[in-house]
Amino acid sequence: MLRISKLTDYGTIVLALMARDPLEIYSATDIARRINVALPTVGKVLKTLARADIVTATRGSHGGYSLSRLPSTISIAQIIDAIEEQPFGLTECTSIAGLCMQENHCRVRANWMRINQSVRIALENLTLGDLVAETVQSTATQIQKVPLPKIDAQKLEENHEHGCS
Amino acid sequence: MLRISKLTDYGTIVLALMARDPLEIYSATDIARRINVALPTVGKVLKTLARADIVTATRGSHGGYSLSRLPSTISIAQIIDAIEEQPFGLTECTSIAGLCMQENHCRVRANWMRINQSVRIALENLTLGDLVAETVQSTATQIQKVPLPKIDAQKLEENHEHGCS
DNA sequence: ATATATAGGACAATTATAGTCCTATATGGC
DNA sequence: GCCATATAGGACTATAATTGTCCTATATAT
Ligand code: SF4
Ligand code: SF4
Numbered sequence: 602m603l604r605i606s607k608l609t610d611y612g613t614i615v616l617a618l619m620a621r622d623p624l625e626i627y628s629a630t631d632i633a634r635r636i637n638v639a640l641p642t643v644g645k646v647l648k649t650l651a652r653a654d655i656v657t658a659t660r661g662s663h664g665g666y667s668l669s670r671l672p673s674t675i676s677i678a679q680i681i682d683a684i685e686e687q688p689f690g691l692t693e694c695t696s697i698a699g700l701c702m703q704e705n706h707c708r709v710r711a712n713w714m715r716i717n718q719s720v721r722i723a724l725e726n727l728t729l730g731d732l733v734a735e736t737v738q739s740t741a742t743q744i745q746k747v748p749l750p751k752i753d754a755q756k757l758e759e760n761h762e763h764g765c766s
Numbered sequence: 767m768l769r770i771s772k773l774t775d776y777g778t779i780v781l782a783l784m785a786r787d788p789l790e791i792y793s794a795t796d797i798a799r800r801i802n803v804a805l806p807t808v809g810k811v812l813k814t815l816a817r818a819d820i821v822t823a824t825r826g827s828h829g830g831y832s833l834s835r836l837p838s839t840i841s842i843a844q845i846i847d848a849i850e851e852q853p854f855g856l857t858e859c860t861s862i863a864g865l866c867m868q869e870n871h872c873r874v875r876a877n878w879m880r881i882n883q884s885v886r887i888a889l890e891n892l893t894l895g896d897l898v899a900e901t902v903q904s905t906a907t908q909i910q911k912v913p914l915p916k917i918d919a920q921k922l923e924e925n926h927e928h929g930c931s
Numbered sequence: 932a933t934a935t936a937t938a939g940g941a942c943a944a945t946t947a948t949a950g951t952c953c954t955a956t957a958t959g960g961c
Numbered sequence: 962g963c964c965a966t967a968t969a970g971g972a973c974t975a976t977a978a979t980t981g982t983c984c985t986a987t988a989t990a991t
Contacts, residue, residue, distance in 0.1 A: 602852045602947075605768050606979065610857050610878075617874045628936070637868065641982050648938065661989025662935045677881070686978075687767050692775050703802065709782045712897050713775075716842070720885055732877050767978075771948065793967070806951050813969065826958025827966045851947080 603691070609684040611638055611646050613732060616680065619656070620672040620733045628665035646684065653683030673730035678721060680729070691717045768856070774849040776803055776811050778897060781845065784821070785837040785898045793830035811849065818848030838895035843886060845894070856882045 614636050619627055633643040647666050651658045655675060656666040668675070682689060690696025694704050695717040704710065779801050784792055798808040812831050816823045820840055821831040833840070847854060855861025859869050860882040869875065 602850060603768065603770050603846065603854065603856070604852070604858070604861060605856055607858065608980075613874050613878070614868065614872065630936085637871070639981070642980080644937080645981080651937080652939095658937055659989085660935095660937050660987075662933095663990060664936045664988085666937085681768065685767060687769070689768065691768070691770055693769070693772065696769060703779065706802070707779065709778050709897050712899070713778070716889075716892060719888060723884060723888075724881075727881060732874050734877070773949075795967085804950070807949080809968080810950080816968080817970095823968055824958085825956075825966095825968050827964095828959065829957085829967045831968085 605681060606685055608642075608646055608649075609681055611636075611642065612650060612680050612684045613677070613729075614638070615643060615646055616650070616655070616668070616672075616675070616729050617733045619666070619668050620729050623668050623672055626659060626663075626665040626667045631665070649684050650680075653679070655679060655683055671730075672733060673728050675729040676725045677727045677729070677732065678724040681724065689721060691720060770846060771850055773807075773811055773814075774846055776801075776807065777815060777845050777849045778842070778894075779803070780808060780811055781815070781820070781833070781837075781840070781894050782898045784831070784833050785894050788833050788837055791824060791828075791830040791832045796830070814849050815845075818844070820844060820848055836895075837898060838893050840894040841890045842892045842894070842897065843889040846889065854886060856885060 615632055618632060618636055619625070629644045629647055630640060632647070633640040636643070647656060647658075650656045651666065654669050657669045658664070658666055678689070688696045692710075692713045693701045694707070694710055695714055698704070701707070780797055783797060783801055784790070794809045794812050795805060797812070798805040801808070812821060812823075815821045816831065819834050822834045823829070823831055843854070853861045857875075857878045858866045859872070859875055860879055863869070866872070
């Protein structure tokens with residue numbers, strides 16, 4: 602459906618809150634109260650983010666989560682990768698190669714890969730820092746249609762066979 | 767899950783086939799056989815595309831579907847809009863406003879809207895023509911991070927209230 | 932010890948998607 | 962007129978993904 606999952610969305614809210622004081626430690630309870638999302642849900646998101654080492658957990662009393670890196674070094678793509686269950690990909694074949702039965706003779710696959718790659722790069726270039734920036738003065742991605750350099754046909758073939766994002 | 771639905775994907779395959787001879791009439795049976803997808807499924811896709819006036823149907827014997835417009839004037843965004851059930855949107859609020867309970871106090875919403883808009887524009891600028899072009903010599907979208915012009919705060923507020931893609 | 936935290940995984944309910952099928956209608960050729 | 966061929970529209974089932982919650986184990990500060 603071309604949408605990030607709600608959990609990933611929550612992830613961005615949670616991280617956006619934490620990015621306001623990047624060195625602070627926040628408990629799940631604390632965050633849940635402040636963003637108005639149920640505690641178990643926030644907990645799930647944070648645990649997932651911790652596994653991807655986007656936040657660092659401190660157990661025990663006075664524990665909580667803190668950002669592992671500075672907001673400007675955490676890309677939106679990394680957040681999506683951490684929380685989404687399926688690998689990133691606009692089409693089935695760009696997400697997991699080998700599943701689609703059309704893959705061998707598909708005439709749109711190579712170009713879908715390019716489109717996928719463009720979107721992917723856009724999200725890699727956007728950081729948590731951008732996400733929490735005041736909109737009126739932030740930078741953001743803008744898309745331009747540009748001629749692509751010729752591509753080595755051999756390399757393309759490789760991509761087509763093993764290929765993935 | 768940040769993926770177009772399989773049906774939309776089939777839509778691009780079907781249209782890619784039709785784009786090879788943009789004036790030809792193709793029956794669903796014919797297309798199904800040539801792209802190796804089950805007839806009922808291809809039929810469903812074509813009926814949906816016909817409703818969106820991307821293809822034009824001719825009933826009766828010797829009937830079938832033909833492209834309503836030239837491939838270079840059919841954008842990928844239009845194809846997605848035609849077939850996806852949910853409106854286009856990377857987040858819930860960019861797809862359908864008013865559903866998300868965080869919407870009123872969400873600090874990432876405005877920026878998600880921008881990201882959404884960027885992706886949207888990229889897909890509007892890509893056409894069926896691009897999709898069927900030989901990859902080695904085609905154009906495609908590439909993403910650049912550029913400073914955005916300052917935005918009128920009043921207009922932003924409007925967006926925030928009624929806002930949607 | 933105990934209160935406070937996270938870790939990890941299991942779980943059911945809901946929602947979205949995929950694919951098929953049935954009946955109605957339109958058209959061309961005989 | 963009749964029939965074969967096509968699409969129109971919607972109903973339907975099965976599957977898959979997602980959501981949100983809960984339970985038990987473990988770690989830490991006081
Ligand atoms: S191979 Fe073609 S049909 Fe299969 S997922 Fe990729 S683009 Fe879609
Ligand atoms: S309002 Fe915020 S939380 Fe709700 S969908 Fe939009 S971005 Fe996600």
